[in-house]
Each structure stands twice: as C-alpha cells, then as structure tokens.
Amino acid sequence: MRVPRSRRWMFIPAGVILAAVLAYTVPAIALGGKVPPGTQVDGVDIGGLQPEAARARLEQELNERVRQPMTLIAAGKRKKLTPAELGFGFDAGATIEAAMAGATTPTGIARSLFGSRRLAPTITVDEQRLTAGLTALAKSVDRKPTEGGIRYKGLEPQAKLPKAGRALDLEAAARSVRTAFAAGGASAEVDVRVKPPALTAEVVREAVSxxxxxxxxxxxxxxxxxxxxxxxxxxxxxxxxxxxxxxxxxxxxxxxxxxxxxxxxxxxxxxxxxxxxxxxxxxxxxxxxxxxxxxxxxxxxxxxxxxxxxxxxxxxxxxxxxxxxxxxxxxKKMGVKEKVGSFTSQFPCCAPRVTNIHRIAEIVDGYVVRPGETFSLNDVVGKRDKARGFVEAPMILNNRFVNDVGGGVSQFATTMFNAVFFGGFEDVQHRAHQFYISRYPAGRESTVSFPQPDFRWRNDSSHGVLIKTSYTSTSVTVDFWSTKRYEIESQSSERYNVKPIKSIKDSGDECIPMEGVEGFTIDVWRIFKKDGEVVRKQRFNTVYDPEPRLTCEK
The missing domain is CATH 3.10.20 (Ubiquitin-like (UB roll))
Known part of the structure; x- marks a missing residue:
C-alpha cells in the first residue's frame, strides 16, 4: 500500500526529533554521574571519573602544591613560606561540583563529546594565618625612620641627618600573594610603603649653624x-x-x-x-x-x-x-645578722699602692647592698683622683707597668671578689689580670680600672649584704654580713697550656722593670653546699698571658 506524499512528510520531523533525543539521551546516560571527559583542573585530568575518585586525585595533586615553598620578595628581602603556612588551601569538593555543573545540559553533553574544559581550583584562605605569615616577613622588612638630630664633638655640633623608613603594606601584600598563588607562581613581590621622618635634613642643617x-x-x-x-x-x-x-x-x-x-x-x-x-x-x-x-x-x-x-x-x-x-x-628588715663571706689578701708594706688600697677600703666600708641590687665598684667609688686621697702607683697598661693615680686598687677588687666567691653571691662582671700575680689566688682574682674594666656582683639573695672592710700595713680584709645560704668550697685544676717567659729591653725614664712570669690556663670551681650536700658547681676559666722579663736600660 502506498502512503500518500502528504503523509510521508509527516514522518520526517518525527525522525529528526527521535534522532536528536537519542543523540542527547544516550550520552547523557553513559556519562551520568561522572565528571565530563576532557576536564582538567590546574593540569590535573579528572575527566570521566566518578566524583569521589576525582576528588581523591585532586586532593593528592593539589595538596602537594601547597607544600611547595613560595618566595615572598619585599625591598630586596626574601622569605620562603609554603602556601599552607600562609593559610592557602584547595576545596576539592567545591571544585568537583563546579566541574559537574551543567554537564547534563545539551551544551554540556556537546562539550563532553567534542571539546574539553580547563577549570581553576576553588581556593580557600585562612586570613589569620595569611596575616601572620606576612607579619613575619614585615619584621625583616620594616624599618623605622631615623629622625636624626645633633650631638657634639668637643664644642662642634655634628648633624645626624634623618632617613626615611619603610613598612610592608599588609593589605596590598595579601592581594599580591593571593594573585600569585592562584596563578601558580613560585614567588610574589609585595609592596612596601615609604615612612618619612618627621624631621627634614634642612631643619637639622639650619639648627647646626x-x-x-x-x-x-x-x-x-x-x-x-x-x-x-x-x-x-x-x-x-x-x-x-x-x-x-x-x-x-x-x-x-x-x-x-x-x-x-x-x-x-x-x-x-x-x-x-x-x-x-x-x-x-x-x-x-x-x-x-x-x-x-x-x-x-x-x-x-x-x-x-x-x-x-x-x-x-x-x-x-x-x-x-x-x-x-x-x-x-x-x-631593720634586711636580715643582716651573721658573717657569710670573708677574705684577706696580703701585700708588702709601705709602697704608694698601699695608700690607694686603704683609701678605697675606707670609701666602701659600711656600704649596704640591697636584695636584688647589683654592686658596681666603679659606681660606688668613682674615678680615683688626688682630691680624694689617691696617689700614683704602678698598674698594668698595654702589657707594661705604668704609674697612674689609683694604681694598686685591684688588690681590693680581688679581695672583694673572693668575699663574693665565698659568700655565694652572683658574679656579674670581673676580669682577671693579664699577667698572673703571685700574691693573688690563681683564677680567683679581678682587676679594675676606671671606667672599665669594672668589678660588679649581684646580691641574688632575699637579704641585705653589709660590706665591712679593715686593713693593716700589710693586708686588707673584706667581710660580708647577711643571712647565710651556702657553704662554699673552692677547687682548682693544675695549670695547663703553660707559655714561656720572653725577655725584652726598653729605655726611658718611665720604664718600670718586670720580673717575668709564665703564662698558663687554670680552672677554678665554686662548689655550693647545703647541709653538706652539693647543690651546684660553677666553673671559672682563666687564661694568663706570659709576663715578659723587661730590662730597663738607661
């Protein structure tokens, strides 16, 4: 039976429609629930995978990226931090959702069959960690302005001109780092602001003149x-x-x-x-x-x-x-009730240095060191001068003996150092003599001059310390009165690294002969005991240079 021409035309649109439906439905069913083929996220191919598999692959690949260091550059300073340390991360779940959005639409099906898709991953940022990371960079970059000013050299005013400072712009830096990370960059240059000083160079120059x-x-x-x-x-x-x-x-x-x-x-x-x-x-x-x-x-x-x-x-x-x-x-509340440390040192009678030893002992006698206070011999005594009774006597300067007002007071410093040692108080600053002097205990002595070197110790107890001094023509004694805390013992090593004496000659009216003494190193231990038990040991290491044998020629 032959179908009329007019009815045949009625079947043609129906066929086209059926073909179109099949062309959409078959791929839609085949691709249903999967990431569209040809989908890449930051170079990672996740096309055709089930969402969970795609997510696992993304997390593995992208998490490796956040562990790769980024170099932050500011004002020539460089600091390496990983994106993770800066608070950056990736949301793999949100990225998969974005990849699958519209996948079942005709346009999405067509793209899956005939094209590809490149997506940027969804980035997360912990703002607090980003700010903390940039603040750490700022510490090495920021520089306060130098305001400048004027001081004097003698009577001549000297200008110190102001200089601008700089500061990391945290907001601009955060934007730069976000952009660099999103683009996959290995470095980011961040902005630095200039911080001008309040002063200008012109103001300083005018004030100088x-x-x-x-x-x-x-x-x-x-x-x-x-x-x-x-x-x-x-x-x-x-x-x-x-x-x-x-x-x-x-x-x-x-x-x-x-x-x-x-x-x-x-x-x-x-x-x-x-x-x-x-x-x-x-x-x-x-x-x-x-x-x-x-x-x-x-x-x-x-x-x-x-x-x-x-x-x-x-x-x-x-x-x-x-x-x-x-x-x-x-x-009255200081607990000064008993002798806690004492030392006496000997010296030959009647030399000018003896006058200085007696004078410094008189100045220090009766001084009270408060709990927690640091005693400075130079601060308490001041510069040794003739107006207060000090005289010229030999002292060591630049490897030689020279005469100077106050020479010999190191004998008192050494005596006090040993009172500190046996009193159990904290040694803050002491310096041994350059050459060993036989009248002092090796490794347990201190030199002093003004303004340096100084001799300082701290009353690290909760009680006051009374310093009492006394002297004879051949000795000086320093006693400490307080509340006893420790029994102190001293132990010394043998002398080692012994260095020989060198003989030299010199001339001139100011030449003072030197007998010569071997140089050596020695260790001294201060042993703190309570009720007979050792509670602490402290080591003092002292190195003496060899004193030359100096002959003075006319």
Whole structure:
C-alpha cells in the first residue's frame, strides 16, 4: 500500500526529533554521574571519573602544591613560606561540583563529546594565618625612620641627618600573594610603603649653624639653696643633644645620667646618709639613716636642656628633701645578722699602692647592698683622683707597668671578689689580670680600672649584704654580713697550656722593670653546699698571658 506524499512528510520531523533525543539521551546516560571527559583542573585530568575518585586525585595533586615553598620578595628581602603556612588551601569538593555543573545540559553533553574544559581550583584562605605569615616577613622588612638630630664633638655640633623608613603594606601584600598563588607562581613581590621622618635634613642643617652653636657659646650657672655650680661649655656639650620633637622640629635634651657627679654634689645642701650597721659584740646593729636636702639629680638634665636655649644662662632650682638609698626601716628588715663571706689578701708594706688600697677600703666600708641590687665598684667609688686621697702607683697598661693615680686598687677588687666567691653571691662582671700575680689566688682574682674594666656582683639573695672592710700595713680584709645560704668550697685544676717567659729591653725614664712570669690556663670551681650536700658547681676559666722579663736600660 502506498502512503500518500502528504503523509510521508509527516514522518520526517518525527525522525529528526527521535534522532536528536537519542543523540542527547544516550550520552547523557553513559556519562551520568561522572565528571565530563576532557576536564582538567590546574593540569590535573579528572575527566570521566566518578566524583569521589576525582576528588581523591585532586586532593593528592593539589595538596602537594601547597607544600611547595613560595618566595615572598619585599625591598630586596626574601622569605620562603609554603602556601599552607600562609593559610592557602584547595576545596576539592567545591571544585568537583563546579566541574559537574551543567554537564547534563545539551551544551554540556556537546562539550563532553567534542571539546574539553580547563577549570581553576576553588581556593580557600585562612586570613589569620595569611596575616601572620606576612607579619613575619614585615619584621625583616620594616624599618623605622631615623629622625636624626645633633650631638657634639668637643664644642662642634655634628648633624645626624634623618632617613626615611619603610613598612610592608599588609593589605596590598595579601592581594599580591593571593594573585600569585592562584596563578601558580613560585614567588610574589609585595609592596612596601615609604615612612618619612618627621624631621627634614634642612631643619637639622639650619639648627647646626644657629641654635646648636649658640647653645654652647657660654657656661650655664645652676643655683639652689644658696649654692651655685657652673656648667662649663665642655660639660654642656658633653651631654647636650638636639632630638626630634615629633612635629618636624628639634628640641634640646640633656640626660640626667650625663650630669657630672661633682656638679650634683655641689648643689647638695645636706647629703642624705644611708642606714648602715656597726658590729657590736660580734653582732650587727643598725645605724639610722638621715634624709638630706638638695637638688634632685633627675631635675638637672631638663634644667640644663632648658638653659641651653634660653636667653639667660642661669637656672634656679628648688631644693628638696632627698631620701637615703637605704632607710632605717629597710635596714631593720634586711636580715643582716651573721658573717657569710670573708677574705684577706696580703701585700708588702709601705709602697704608694698601699695608700690607694686603704683609701678605697675606707670609701666602701659600711656600704649596704640591697636584695636584688647589683654592686658596681666603679659606681660606688668613682674615678680615683688626688682630691680624694689617691696617689700614683704602678698598674698594668698595654702589657707594661705604668704609674697612674689609683694604681694598686685591684688588690681590693680581688679581695672583694673572693668575699663574693665565698659568700655565694652572683658574679656579674670581673676580669682577671693579664699577667698572673703571685700574691693573688690563681683564677680567683679581678682587676679594675676606671671606667672599665669594672668589678660588679649581684646580691641574688632575699637579704641585705653589709660590706665591712679593715686593713693593716700589710693586708686588707673584706667581710660580708647577711643571712647565710651556702657553704662554699673552692677547687682548682693544675695549670695547663703553660707559655714561656720572653725577655725584652726598653729605655726611658718611665720604664718600670718586670720580673717575668709564665703564662698558663687554670680552672677554678665554686662548689655550693647545703647541709653538706652539693647543690651546684660553677666553673671559672682563666687564661694568663706570659709576663715578659723587661730590662730597663738607661
């Protein structure tokens, strides 16, 4: 039977539609539930895989990437951090969802059959870790501006010009690092901001030629309580500085620590007296303190700074009551009750150095070191000078004996060092003599000069320490009174690394002969005991140079 032509045309669209349906349905069924073929994420092929398999592959490959270091570059500084340390990661699940979105649409089916797809992974960022990582970089990059200022060399003002600083721009840096990581880069250059100083070079230069010169053009007079003290131009310049005021200008500054000690003493009407102790019947008894009156030392610095730029060159300061360093009440609570350390050293009679040993012993006698306080021999005694009774005597300088005011006081320093040693207190700073001196215990001695080397020790106990000194024509003794904590023993090694004596000759009126002593190294152990049990050992290692045998020729 023949179908009419008009009805045949009715079957043609139906066939096309059926073919189209089959062309969509068959691939849709075949690809259903899988990642479309040809899908790549950051170079990782996950096409045709089930979502869980695709996720596992992505996590393995992408997690390796977050463990590869990135180099962060800022102002020439480089710091390597892994993306993981910076808080970066990948969300594999979200990435798979994005890959499968639209996969069953006709367009998606067509792309799966005839094309490919490249996707960027979904990135996660822990903002706190990113900020912490960039802050660590900033520590090596950031630099505060140098404000500059003026100080003096002699009486001549010297300019220190300001310099700009820099700081890592954290927000811009975070953006740069995100972009670099997303692009798969192995490095990221991050932005640095310039931090200008408040001062300008022009302000400093102008002040050098005007204000700074005028400031030291003449002496300054300080007055208080009927007493006057003149601050010389040299003394003024030694402590005066011009520093940034933070507003683009300069202001004068004079640190109270730079005020000459004799200047402060001149303006003291009545010096305060510390509480101390006297030994009565073998027991310490408190000697009361007494307040003083005079200018507070901390007020002198600001006063001198103000006077340096004022029209007048005189400053009147009020006198105030000055409290002692150790009050009577404090002394009574210090637990000073028994002798805890003592040492005596010997010396030949009647040499000039003996005068210096006696004088320094007198100055230190009765001094009380508070709990936790560090005792400095140079701070307490000050510069040795003839005005206070010190005389010239030999001392070691530049490998030779020379005469100097205060020579020989190292004998007292050595004696005190041994009192510290056997008292069980903390050694803070001591330096052995360059050459071994036979009247001192090897490895247990200390030299001292002014201002360095100093001899310092700390009262690391919870009790006060009273220093009592005494002397004869051939010995000096230092006793420490406090509350006993330890029994102390000393042990010494044999001398080793022995070095021979060299013979040399010299001439001149100032040549002082030297007998010559071998150099050597020695170890000394301080052994702390409580109730007969060793609780701690401390080693002191001392190296002595060989003292040359010096012959002085006329």
């Amino acid at each position: 005007t204000t700074a010169r005028t400031a030291v053009a003449s002496p300054v007079t300080l007055a208080s309580g009927g007493k006057k003290a003149t601050v010389t131009r040299e003394q003024l310049a030694a402590g005066l500085r011009f520093v940034s005021d933070g507003k683009g200008g300069l202001r004068p500054s004079f640190a109270s620590s730079e005020v000459p000690a004799e200047l402060a003493k001149t303006l003291v009407t009545t010096p305060p007296k510390d509480a101390s102790f006297k030994i009565v019947g073998g027991k310490p008894r408190v000697v009361p303190s007494r307040p003083g009156r005079g200018v507070e030392v901390k007020a002198l610095g600001p006063a001198l700074a103000k006077a340096a730029v004022a029209d007048g060159r005189r400053v009147d300061l009020p006198a105030a009551e000055r409290q002692p360093r150790v009050t009577t009440a404090a002394a």
